[in-house]
Structure formats: C-alpha cells, structure tokens
Amino acid sequence: MKKISILSILLIFSIATFSQNYTISGYIEDVTSGERIIGGVVLDADNSKYVTTTNEFGFFSLKVPKNKIKIQVIYIGYQTKELNLLLKNDTTLTINIEFQNEIDEVVVTQSYKDVESSQMSRIDIPISKIKNLPVIFGEVDLFKTLQLMPGVQSGTEGTSGIYVRGGGPDQNLILLDGVPVYNVSHMFGFFSVFNTAAIKNVTLFKGGFPARYGGRLSSVIDVQMKDGNMKNIASEVSIGLIASKFTIEGPIKKDKTSFIISARRTYIDLIAMPFIKMFGNEEYSGDAGSGQQYSYKDSFGGGYYFYDLNAKITHKLTDKDRLFFSFYGGKDKAYFKYKSEGEYGGYPNNEVNEFSLGWGNLISAARWNHSFKKNLFVNTTLTYSRFFFGVDFFQNYEDNNIDGKYMEEYNINYSSGIDDLAANVNFNWLPNVNHTIRFGASAIYHTFRPGLASFSINIEEPNMPINKTDTTFGSNQLYAPEFSIYAEDDFSITKRIKINYGARISLFNVRDTTFISPEPRISTRILLSKNVSLKASYAKMTQYLHFLSNNTVGLPIDLWMPATNIIVPEKSWQSAIGLSWLLNNQYSISVEGFYKKMDNIVEFKEGESIFSIPGEGGMGEVWEQKVTQGTGEAYGAEIFIQKKSGDFSGWVSYTLGWSNRSFENINFGQPFPYKYDRRHDISIVLMYNLNKNINFGLTWVYGSGTPVTLQKDEYGRYFGYNGYSCYNDNCTYEGYPYYGKRNNYRLPAYHRLDFSVNISKDKKRGRRTWSLGLYNAYNNINPFYTKFVNGRENFNNPEPNKTYLRLYSIFPVMPSFSYKFVWKKR
Amino acid sequence: MKKYIILSAISIVMLIASCHKDIDIYNADDFNAQIVVNSITGVDSTIKVFVTKSVIPGQLSDSTIKINNAIVKLYEDGIFKENLTYVNLPFNLGYENPSKPYFKSNYIASQNHTYTIEVEAIEQKATAEFSFPTRVSTVELLPKECTSFDTSEYMNSYCDYYLNFPLDITINDPEDEKNYYMINVFVKRYDFAYDTIQEILYDTIYSDINVNGWLGFDNTITDVQYVNAPIPSSDKPWDRSYIFNDEVFNGQEFSTTLNANISGEKLKDVNEITLYYQVFTISTELFNYYVSINKYNQTSGNPFVEPVNIFSNVEGGIGIVAGYNMHYDSLQITLPDNEIGNGK
Structure with missing residues (x-):
C-alpha cells in the first residue's frame, strides 16, 4: 500500500508541472478503408522530442510549444505524411495515410516503439506478416505465430497453447476487443479461435505490464478486430484443406457506419462423410438355431466440425464519438452415432447410441469512444463473455420377444462453463508532452458453472412396473464480482529517462470472502544513445481465477474456478531488465533477462484429475480438496533480432529458460521442473518477396525436450494381499513402478522446418493467391504422446524383451495448400 | 499411371510407418538397481522383512528381483538387537507359487520403542524406522x-x-x-x-x-x-x-x-x-502408503493423471516399513x- 501511495504522490506532482501549449489531437486513419491505425507515430519533424503514438483506438494527442509546426505521421507499411500547421488554437485532426508496401519508414516506427518507449517485454505482431508464414493444413493461426516469439513456448506438438516465461496456459489474459476469451482452442487445441481475416492488431505483453492490464500472472495478448471499411465494400474468400472462410466489410453509410463479417467453418465432417457412409453401414442375417432367424442393419456415423463468426459494426456519431459493436461466436462439436435395426425370431430388436461433445465461446462488446477535449480520450465498454462445454449421451435399447417389450433408455447430459458480464471505463489523458496518463475502472460479474449433470433412465420390462429415474446432480453456480481501478503515467523525466509507473487495486468477492490486491507496476527506459536504450521493469500480478486442467492434454473439459478462502488467489511478481538496440536502421535487437516468482499456483494432487464423477465428490463439490497450491519460479534470458523492412525480412528469437514448481504434497515437497520447462527455444523466421506476386516463407523451430515423468524402476511388493501378513508364508507380490522425481526424464528435442510459397496474380475482379506449404519438411518425429512398448512390437528389434519408449507423432511431413481471392474494392 | 499409384502407395505407407519411433531409455549398463525393503509389523510380534531389488521396467520376475545375500540388522531405540534370519520355504502346500523368501527376527517388537531396519545388499545400504501407534482404546x-x-x-x-x-x-x-x-x-x-x-x-x-x-x-x-x-x-x-x-x-x-x-x-x-x-x-507412513497405493490403483493407465508415486519411507531404497x-x-x-x- 505504501508503494502505491508514493506512486500516487509522484503522479500528482509530476502532472502539476505541465505548462499550457498548443495541442494537436485526433485520429489516424487508413485513407482507403477508414480503418483507424493503432501505434502510428506523430512527431514534430524538427524536434523529435515532441512525439506520440496513437492508442488502441487510433487516437493521439500531441502538445507542442509553438504555433508553426511540421508534423510527420508514420506507420509501418504506409507512406509518411507531412503536414505543415499554423496553430491558432488547439486543433483536432483526422489524418489519412496511404498504404504503400515498399517503404522504409518502418525504421522510425520501430525506433519509437522498441528503443524510445518505456514499455519492455512487448511485441506487436504484424498481421500482414502472419499471413505469409508457413501454416499447417493451410490455416493461418495467430497463436502459432505467437509461439515463434522469444519467451513464448508451444505446448504439445501441433497445438496452439502458449506458455509465456514459464507460466501456464491459464496465466495469459487473452482479450478480443477488450473481452476475455476463456478457451482459445478449436479442434482440441490444434487451432486458435482467432480468425486472422478479421484481426487488425495483436500485442503481446510478457512482462512490465502496464497498470491497465490485470487478472493473469504471465502475459497479456490483446487482439483487436478490424473496424470495417468505411469507404468501400471489400471481400475475400479463403479455401484451405480443412476450413474455409469468407470476409466481407464495407460501409453501411459511407464514412459514417461500417461493418465487417468474417465466418469460418471446417469441413472435416463433410470430407469424411462419404467414407463413413461407405464403410459405416453393414447388413447381416442368419440362422441363430432353433429355427430362429435374425437380420440386422447397422450404421455408424460421426464427425467433427468447428465454426466461428466475427462481426463488428462501427458508427461515427460525431468527430469525437464512435460506437462499436463487436461479436464473436464459435463452436466445436464432435459427435458419434450408432444405430442397429433388425429383428430376431420375427421380433423387432433396435439399438441407438448417440454421443456428442461440444464447446465454444460467445463474446460481445459495446464500446463508446469519446474525446472530451483535445487531450482527454475515454473508452467505455460493456462486455459479455461466455464459455460453454457440454457432453450428451443417449442410448436406447429395445428388445421384443414372446413375453413383450424390454426397453432401456439412458440419457446423460453434462455441462460446465463460465460467464462474465463486465463494464469498464478507461481514460487516456495527455496533459503535456511529458505525460501520458491512463486511469480507469472495471467491474466484472463472474458466474462459474463448474459442472452440472442430468441423468435419466427409463427401463420397461414385460410384466414389471416401469423403472424411471430422472435426476440432476453436480454443483451449483458460483458467483463472484471483481472490481479494479488503476492509474498509470508514462512520464518523460528527461530526454533520456522515461518511466511508466502506476498501480492497480483489485477486489474479488466469493462466498462471503473478499480479497484485495494492490499491484504496483513500474517500467523505466534510459536512452544510452539515439539507437540504444536500457530498460527495466517490475510488475506484481494477481489472478483470481484458477484453471483446473489435467496435466497431459488440453481439453475443453478443463474448468475455470474462482479463488476461495481455501484455494486462495494466485500471485506473481516479475522483474526484467533489457537492452533495446536499433542496428543500422534495419535490425531491431532486443535482449532481456527476467525473473518471475509465482505463489499459490494450483495443481492437482497426486492421483487426482479433472475426471471426477459428479455425485461421488464431483469436481464442483470438492475441487478444493483435489488440488494443492504451491510456488513457481521462472527465469531466463531472451534475444530477439528482427528485420521488418525490405524484401528480405524475418526474425530470430532465442530463449534460455528455467521454470520450476514446488508443492508440499507433490514430489516429496521437492521442486521439480514444470512440464513445459524448456532450456533452449529457438525460432528462425525468414520471409522473402521475390516480386510483387511471389513470396516465400520459412520457419525453423527448436526446443529442448519436454520433461515427463517416466518409470525408473520396477519393484515387487512382497507381502500378503492384506498388506500386513502372508498366509502360511504364501506371499504374493505384484510389480509396482518407481518413478522417483516428477518430470524426471526429458523427451528428445523438438525441431521442425516449415516452408511456404504464396503466388498471387491480379485478375479481372480481384487478386488471387495460391499458398503452398510444407509442415515438418524433414519429417522429424516430434512426440505428441508416448507409451511403453515391448521390443517384440517392433519386428526389427534384436532385443524383443526390452522395454522401449515409443514416441508418436501426429504431424509427419504435411503438405498443404490454400486458395484466397480478394475482390477489388467497390 | 500404375507406377505413380505404386509410388504413391509406398509413400503413404512410409509416411504412416514413420509416425513413431522407439527410443531405448532403459539401458542395462546404466541402470542402478535399488534395494527394496517391505515390512509391516503388528505390535508384540516378530518382524518379517522382505528384501528384493528393483529392476528395469518389464524385467520383473522372482529370479530378477531376488536378493539372498543381504544382511538385515535390527535396532531397537538405536541399540543393535540381532541380524535377521533368512527364510526361504520352497513351496506351500496346495499353492502353485513358491513362497517368497524373507528375513525374520527372533526378537519381539513391542510398543513404545522405535525400530530401525538396516539392510546391506547389492553394495548399497538402506534403512527405515518404524514404531507402533497406540491401540485404539474404545x-x-x-x-x-x-x-x-x-x-x-x-x-x-x-x-x-x-x-x-x-x-x-x-x-x-x-x-x-x-x-x-x-x-x-x-x-x-x-x-x-x-x-x-x-x-x-x-x-x-x-x-x-x-x-x-x-x-x-x-x-x-x-x-x-x-x-x-x-x-x-x-x-x-x-x-x-x-x-x-x-x-x-x-x-x-x-x-x-x-x-x-x-x-x-x-x-x-x-x-x-x-x-x-x-x-x-496405523502409523502415518502406513496411512500414506495405503492412500498412495489406492491412488495408484485408481489411476494406473489413466493418461489424464500424473503417475502416482507409491509412498516409500526407506532411505537409500524403496518400500514401506511400518507398524x-x-x-x-x-x-x-x-x-x-x-x-x-x-x-x-
């Protein structure tokens, strides 16, 4: 609390020193689409001291001490725009800039963002670059690109889970237009829910978190959807191996109201359907003896699909007001059906089995942007986020005979999820050129649905009363309000020294227990030279939501549960130090070291898992007794070398990391490596534009082996079945495994080479692009799962009695292609 | 055309066959067997200690785990009492399985003492302590x-x-x-x-x-x-x-x-x-042992659960020694x- 008081005094004192000058404020927009530009640089061309960037809504405010000024507006991929202004009063502008592919202004933007900014451990992901990278199944995936960044590690082979600086997948605050997304997985984690066709901007924070973000321990991934084209109708279609998507955007009323709709669906089920029909049906008949004839017709069906839909409407109320309505809806479903119809001895005999598993997210936001005056911007948002998961099982068996009808019918449904209803308001105030102040508040009402099952049985037997059971069991909903306020100031103390300091105070209430967490944050930057800066940061974070997940695979059945008086909130603090260097105006080099301590992190106790049956101490009722809390520690160093401009671009990232966990009840109380502790992690990404129409992409990744717990020894348990004696010395024994320490073995290193080429051509109605790719080009066996096998299972093995560890890869060399067509804007 | 079909088929087979590989993680040369000591004793009775050794997974059998030259010592409250006697009955009447050898004390273990079992075998030493909990009064x-x-x-x-x-x-x-x-x-x-x-x-x-x-x-x-x-x-x-x-x-x-x-x-x-x-x-150790063995039995083979270590209180080895x-x-x-x- 003391730290926060000091920070507050510093904030007030520093603001009081500003002087009155001219203020230029407004928005930067793409001239062709009207899309607002995030992170655009506005600066005094004669004095780079006066510089600012647009916020996440394209708003900027620059205070200058003179009335005659030449300002430059710069953004990667766009022509630099210069404006000569003669200021009589404070001025509000909307500045349009034009997209131009071959430019070098990237240097200025990069310099500002990477070297001059007080923010560290932040990476902006260029969406246009993502689309040129090699992909699996021809489906561009945002999270797979994030996995190529330093400090970010992938989870299981091929999946989209990310682990930032030794943290867990639940410790990432993933925001879509400011709304938390609780499950980002499609297709059991192989793809993320983010459709890149609808995304404008992605920012990743790994540390040095600004006070405006909170609620998770390890990272913030802020994904902004496109606003929609204000000027022209634009559309594109993309057809991949397993999914297709269509996007259309344009003005509802030109320069006033725009929309964007982007939809995506897989067609694995449709591709598989003819094969299932071909092989899934069977008819058979015969003589069962005693003159009884039987005949049956069996049919199998099943499949999997996912779909998602992004939509957004943007409306300009006035030059100072904008309204946004954004929506995301997505669902995954896997299903199976078996049906058998026939007769036995002339009596009908039928059976039906149906099973389905579904999960998805529903997200919506209504937002109002308003610039009150030249230097105060406010964003007010109402959001709703829902994650749902459900399993349905139905079985009907009907058997008729001479006595009458025998019928059994079972119906089981299970559902779980989380709902968030939230409101937040964020102010962005630029009192003078030395300060950018943000403050705000948020309120979230969480509703946890930990698992509710309904179960019905209907049994009918000849000459017997009908046996009916219809019951619902499981846990009740849990409600938890969460409030937070924050303030931060990005303060240029001198030309060389800049700090971003602030604090966040959050409050969480559940079951009459209230938690309050003050979270101080500070980042500093010292310019060592024009192109080199030294940065350091400290951030304390609190997480009120626990994620109950099994340890080996990621499934939607994993549960979000609130902190309680028994399982208290998770906390972390992280400090980092780094150097940011712009070399030869071409290469951005960042070196960072970090240390993160995590407290109260949650893990299942030994022998416990998410698969507990409601009603027998199901998760919802007793989850607090199935988990344990402990500590985590992560530290390491990251190197990130980027070249963003020119025909030849890309990056190299290297992470040296350690991540350990310690729980009183696990591993005999001794620390053990986290399951995604990875000593070395390397990503090399190269992109080359051969000409306007052809570009190449190449990715190579390497990661040290994942630690797993494998049996070390086997031993005999050598006494009677009751455990304390043997009968007449007749003792039996059974073989038991000895594992020793948790995560005692490291699987072989992970490495993979991917390659892609995009070939585009202008057509009469637009531009088409063929993308060809090769995933895991040299077919390395990267384990997805492992099991022990006896040597005799491999007929080439000279030692058939030996036990081997078999590594299974689900993605050998995988060619892919996709087709995209972008219609000309109308 | 036929050539292309054959080549395609071969490619597909190679692709599928290459989806897994076996690695040898249990090399006999690198494996260090551990002494396994198991003994659960009731109050006012002799002590029976089963001594074996651990083996590479998959190699468990009567012969591979057998240790017949162990030295098993018994201490009461830190004072040496005796070397336990090796007992190896070949067969039990009416049963197919041969008896398992064990080491037996002549000394009667009693309440309010702490017993230490010390085992020397396969060039290692393992020790474990136990005592008896109070009998339930009512x-x-x-x-x-x-x-x-x-x-x-x-x-x-x-x-x-x-x-x-x-x-x-x-x-x-x-x-x-x-x-x-x-x-x-x-x-x-x-x-x-x-x-x-x-x-x-x-x-x-x-x-x-x-x-x-x-x-x-x-x-x-x-x-x-x-x-x-x-x-x-x-x-x-x-x-x-x-x-x-x-x-x-x-x-x-x-x-x-x-x-x-x-x-x-x-x-x-x-x-x-x-x-x-x-x-x-039962003692804390025995309780932890039963809980762990129960967890192990419930979760063995479940891919969604981290493997359960069966509780051991043997220093320098594996097993359970309890009263x-x-x-x-x-x-x-x-x-x-x-x-x-x-x-x-």
Whole structure:
C-alpha cells in the first residue's frame, strides 16, 4: 500500500508541472478503408522530442510549444505524411495515410516503439506478416505465430497453447476487443479461435505490464478486430484443406457506419462423410438355431466440425464519438452415432447410441469512444463473455420377444462453463508532452458453472412396473464480482529517462470472502544513445481465477474456478531488465533477462484429475480438496533480432529458460521442473518477396525436450494381499513402478522446418493467391504422446524383451495448400 | 499411371510407418538397481522383512528381483538387537507359487520403542524406522439401533442374494496425536483364494456359503472420506478396508454408520451371521502408503493423471516399513425373520 501511495504522490506532482501549449489531437486513419491505425507515430519533424503514438483506438494527442509546426505521421507499411500547421488554437485532426508496401519508414516506427518507449517485454505482431508464414493444413493461426516469439513456448506438438516465461496456459489474459476469451482452442487445441481475416492488431505483453492490464500472472495478448471499411465494400474468400472462410466489410453509410463479417467453418465432417457412409453401414442375417432367424442393419456415423463468426459494426456519431459493436461466436462439436435395426425370431430388436461433445465461446462488446477535449480520450465498454462445454449421451435399447417389450433408455447430459458480464471505463489523458496518463475502472460479474449433470433412465420390462429415474446432480453456480481501478503515467523525466509507473487495486468477492490486491507496476527506459536504450521493469500480478486442467492434454473439459478462502488467489511478481538496440536502421535487437516468482499456483494432487464423477465428490463439490497450491519460479534470458523492412525480412528469437514448481504434497515437497520447462527455444523466421506476386516463407523451430515423468524402476511388493501378513508364508507380490522425481526424464528435442510459397496474380475482379506449404519438411518425429512398448512390437528389434519408449507423432511431413481471392474494392 | 499409384502407395505407407519411433531409455549398463525393503509389523510380534531389488521396467520376475545375500540388522531405540534370519520355504502346500523368501527376527517388537531396519545388499545400504501407534482404546460395533434390518434382498443375474444392514461404530480418539484408522469387517467363508485374515481363512462357520467375504461401505461419512481417506472401491482387498484419519474428530468420540452388505447364493439359508471386525491404528507412513497405493490403483493407465508415486519411507531404497496396532473382535447378528433370514 505504501508503494502505491508514493506512486500516487509522484503522479500528482509530476502532472502539476505541465505548462499550457498548443495541442494537436485526433485520429489516424487508413485513407482507403477508414480503418483507424493503432501505434502510428506523430512527431514534430524538427524536434523529435515532441512525439506520440496513437492508442488502441487510433487516437493521439500531441502538445507542442509553438504555433508553426511540421508534423510527420508514420506507420509501418504506409507512406509518411507531412503536414505543415499554423496553430491558432488547439486543433483536432483526422489524418489519412496511404498504404504503400515498399517503404522504409518502418525504421522510425520501430525506433519509437522498441528503443524510445518505456514499455519492455512487448511485441506487436504484424498481421500482414502472419499471413505469409508457413501454416499447417493451410490455416493461418495467430497463436502459432505467437509461439515463434522469444519467451513464448508451444505446448504439445501441433497445438496452439502458449506458455509465456514459464507460466501456464491459464496465466495469459487473452482479450478480443477488450473481452476475455476463456478457451482459445478449436479442434482440441490444434487451432486458435482467432480468425486472422478479421484481426487488425495483436500485442503481446510478457512482462512490465502496464497498470491497465490485470487478472493473469504471465502475459497479456490483446487482439483487436478490424473496424470495417468505411469507404468501400471489400471481400475475400479463403479455401484451405480443412476450413474455409469468407470476409466481407464495407460501409453501411459511407464514412459514417461500417461493418465487417468474417465466418469460418471446417469441413472435416463433410470430407469424411462419404467414407463413413461407405464403410459405416453393414447388413447381416442368419440362422441363430432353433429355427430362429435374425437380420440386422447397422450404421455408424460421426464427425467433427468447428465454426466461428466475427462481426463488428462501427458508427461515427460525431468527430469525437464512435460506437462499436463487436461479436464473436464459435463452436466445436464432435459427435458419434450408432444405430442397429433388425429383428430376431420375427421380433423387432433396435439399438441407438448417440454421443456428442461440444464447446465454444460467445463474446460481445459495446464500446463508446469519446474525446472530451483535445487531450482527454475515454473508452467505455460493456462486455459479455461466455464459455460453454457440454457432453450428451443417449442410448436406447429395445428388445421384443414372446413375453413383450424390454426397453432401456439412458440419457446423460453434462455441462460446465463460465460467464462474465463486465463494464469498464478507461481514460487516456495527455496533459503535456511529458505525460501520458491512463486511469480507469472495471467491474466484472463472474458466474462459474463448474459442472452440472442430468441423468435419466427409463427401463420397461414385460410384466414389471416401469423403472424411471430422472435426476440432476453436480454443483451449483458460483458467483463472484471483481472490481479494479488503476492509474498509470508514462512520464518523460528527461530526454533520456522515461518511466511508466502506476498501480492497480483489485477486489474479488466469493462466498462471503473478499480479497484485495494492490499491484504496483513500474517500467523505466534510459536512452544510452539515439539507437540504444536500457530498460527495466517490475510488475506484481494477481489472478483470481484458477484453471483446473489435467496435466497431459488440453481439453475443453478443463474448468475455470474462482479463488476461495481455501484455494486462495494466485500471485506473481516479475522483474526484467533489457537492452533495446536499433542496428543500422534495419535490425531491431532486443535482449532481456527476467525473473518471475509465482505463489499459490494450483495443481492437482497426486492421483487426482479433472475426471471426477459428479455425485461421488464431483469436481464442483470438492475441487478444493483435489488440488494443492504451491510456488513457481521462472527465469531466463531472451534475444530477439528482427528485420521488418525490405524484401528480405524475418526474425530470430532465442530463449534460455528455467521454470520450476514446488508443492508440499507433490514430489516429496521437492521442486521439480514444470512440464513445459524448456532450456533452449529457438525460432528462425525468414520471409522473402521475390516480386510483387511471389513470396516465400520459412520457419525453423527448436526446443529442448519436454520433461515427463517416466518409470525408473520396477519393484515387487512382497507381502500378503492384506498388506500386513502372508498366509502360511504364501506371499504374493505384484510389480509396482518407481518413478522417483516428477518430470524426471526429458523427451528428445523438438525441431521442425516449415516452408511456404504464396503466388498471387491480379485478375479481372480481384487478386488471387495460391499458398503452398510444407509442415515438418524433414519429417522429424516430434512426440505428441508416448507409451511403453515391448521390443517384440517392433519386428526389427534384436532385443524383443526390452522395454522401449515409443514416441508418436501426429504431424509427419504435411503438405498443404490454400486458395484466397480478394475482390477489388467497390 | 500404375507406377505413380505404386509410388504413391509406398509413400503413404512410409509416411504412416514413420509416425513413431522407439527410443531405448532403459539401458542395462546404466541402470542402478535399488534395494527394496517391505515390512509391516503388528505390535508384540516378530518382524518379517522382505528384501528384493528393483529392476528395469518389464524385467520383473522372482529370479530378477531376488536378493539372498543381504544382511538385515535390527535396532531397537538405536541399540543393535540381532541380524535377521533368512527364510526361504520352497513351496506351500496346495499353492502353485513358491513362497517368497524373507528375513525374520527372533526378537519381539513391542510398543513404545522405535525400530530401525538396516539392510546391506547389492553394495548399497538402506534403512527405515518404524514404531507402533497406540491401540485404539474404545471400539463398539453394533447393529444400528433399528430392530429390523434393511433386507432389500433381490437376486442378481448370478443368483446371489444381497443383505444390507447398517452398523454403528464408535471409536474413542485420543487427543494430542494424529491418529489413522483402518477398519476391516468380514465374515468367515468357505473357500476363497485370498483373504485379509490368514488365521481364519478356513475357519468357516457357513461352510456352504459362497460369499465374497467382505463388506462394502457406502459413502455414509463423506466428510471424513473426502478429507484424506480413499474411497473403498475396486477389486483390491486393501481398498475394502475403510481407512481414515482423525482430522475432523481429533480427541473426541467418533461415531459413524457403516452401511454393510453381504452377498451369497446360500444366504437365504442362514438366520444368524457372525461379523468379525478389526480396528487398526496405523502409523502415518502406513496411512500414506495405503492412500498412495489406492491412488495408484485408481489411476494406473489413466493418461489424464500424473503417475502416482507409491509412498516409500526407506532411505537409500524403496518400500514401506511400518507398524500397526489392532483391536479384534466379533459380533453375532441374528437376521430378521424374512425370506432371506428365516432359514427357509
């Protein structure tokens, strides 16, 4: 609390020193689409001291001490725009800039963002670059690109889970237009829910978190959807191996109201359907003896699909007001059906089995942007986020005979999820050129649905009363309000020294227990030279939501549960130090070291898992007794070398990391490596534009082996079945495994080479692009799962009695292609 | 065209075949076997210690784990008492499996002492300590005060009859110490290849009753079960024991109801039944061992659960060395006069 008081005094004192000058404020927009530009640089061309960037809504405010000024507006991929202004009063502008592919202004933007900014451990992901990278199944995936960044590690082979600086997948605050997304997985984690066709901007924070973000321990991934084209109708279609998507955007009323709709669906089920029909049906008949004839017709069906839909409407109320309505809806479903119809001895005999598993997210936001005056911007948002998961099982068996009808019918449904209803308001105030102040508040009402099952049985037997059971069991909903306020100031103390300091105070209430967490944050930057800066940061974070997940695979059945008086909130603090260097105006080099301590992190106790049956101490009722809390520690160093401009671009990232966990009840109380502790992690990404129409992409990744717990020894348990004696010395024994320490073995290193080429051509109605790719080009066996096998299972093995560890890869060399067509804007 | 089809087929086969690879992680040259020591001893009895060694997974057999040249020493309160004697009986009458060798003390272990077992073998030394927990002071087991049993009898598809009835059990828990309990309740039976109590295995009252010989318990004391005790289930005898700690009733008289059931084809022919019950006090180590072995049994082979390490308290080796104390008694129950219990 003391730290926060000091920070507050510093904030007030520093603001009081500003002087009155001219203020230029407004928005930067793409001239062709009207899309607002995030992170655009506005600066005094004669004095780079006066510089600012647009916020996440394209708003900027620059205070200058003179009335005659030449300002430059710069953004990667766009022509630099210069404006000569003669200021009589404070001025509000909307500045349009034009997209131009071959430019070098990237240097200025990069310099500002990477070297001059007080923010560290932040990476902006260029969406246009993502689309040129090699992909699996021809489906561009945002999270797979994030996995190529330093400090970010992938989870299981091929999946989209990310682990930032030794943290867990639940410790990432993933925001879509400011709304938390609780499950980002499609297709059991192989793809993320983010459709890149609808995304404008992605920012990743790994540390040095600004006070405006909170609620998770390890990272913030802020994904902004496109606003929609204000000027022209634009559309594109993309057809991949397993999914297709269509996007259309344009003005509802030109320069006033725009929309964007982007939809995506897989067609694995449709591709598989003819094969299932071909092989899934069977008819058979015969003589069962005693003159009884039987005949049956069996049919199998099943499949999997996912779909998602992004939509957004943007409306300009006035030059100072904008309204946004954004929506995301997505669902995954896997299903199976078996049906058998026939007769036995002339009596009908039928059976039906149906099973389905579904999960998805529903997200919506209504937002109002308003610039009150030249230097105060406010964003007010109402959001709703829902994650749902459900399993349905139905079985009907009907058997008729001479006595009458025998019928059994079972119906089981299970559902779980989380709902968030939230409101937040964020102010962005630029009192003078030395300060950018943000403050705000948020309120979230969480509703946890930990698992509710309904179960019905209907049994009918000849000459017997009908046996009916219809019951619902499981846990009740849990409600938890969460409030937070924050303030931060990005303060240029001198030309060389800049700090971003602030604090966040959050409050969480559940079951009459209230938690309050003050979270101080500070980042500093010292310019060592024009192109080199030294940065350091400290951030304390609190997480009120626990994620109950099994340890080996990621499934939607994993549960979000609130902190309680028994399982208290998770906390972390992280400090980092780094150097940011712009070399030869071409290469951005960042070196960072970090240390993160995590407290109260949650893990299942030994022998416990998410698969507990409601009603027998199901998760919802007793989850607090199935988990344990402990500590985590992560530290390491990251190197990130980027070249963003020119025909030849890309990056190299290297992470040296350690991540350990310690729980009183696990591993005999001794620390053990986290399951995604990875000593070395390397990503090399190269992109080359051969000409306007052809570009190449190449990715190579390497990661040290994942630690797993494998049996070390086997031993005999050598006494009677009751455990304390043997009968007449007749003792039996059974073989038991000895594992020793948790995560005692490291699987072989992970490495993979991917390659892609995009070939585009202008057509009469637009531009088409063929993308060809090769995933895991040299077919390395990267384990997805492992099991022990006896040597005799491999007929080439000279030692058939030996036990081997078999590594299974689900993605050998995988060619892919996709087709995209972008219609000309109308 | 045919050539392309063949080439494509070969490519697909190679691709599928290349989706896995085997790695040799158990190299015999690098493997270091560990001494395995197992000994669970009741108060006022001799000590029996099983000494073997661990092996590479998949290589377990009588011969591979055998150690016959171990030196096993017994210490009482740190004072050397004796070297234990190697016992290796070749076969047991009527059984296929040969007896497992063990080391036996002549010395009687008693309450209020700490015993140390020290084993030297395969150029290693392993030690473990144990002592005996206090015997439970008061135990009462009574048919629940009701006068009629819940004889919700019915025949299942195996023509077995089931008899369900509740039993009240009361334990006086000592204060100032952490206590762990294990309760077994059973009937004597005709013939069963394994049972929990050796001395009564053939001492059968109902010689023609083919019962399972054990009682199942409902989750009637869920508060306790979910604190630390495993849920009695599965097909392992030690799961049929009811194991719990005194976390929620420390220092108090603890009463609960066990919902017992017995099954058997000839159950309808009896009108009286004798229940035998043992109330053990077990050491912390033994409790942890039973809990871990139960967890292991419940989760073995489950890919969604981290492997469970079976509890070991042997320093320099693996295994469990522990002591227990036991209250043993019986209870005769007259069955109500109904279709099952009236001897018809």
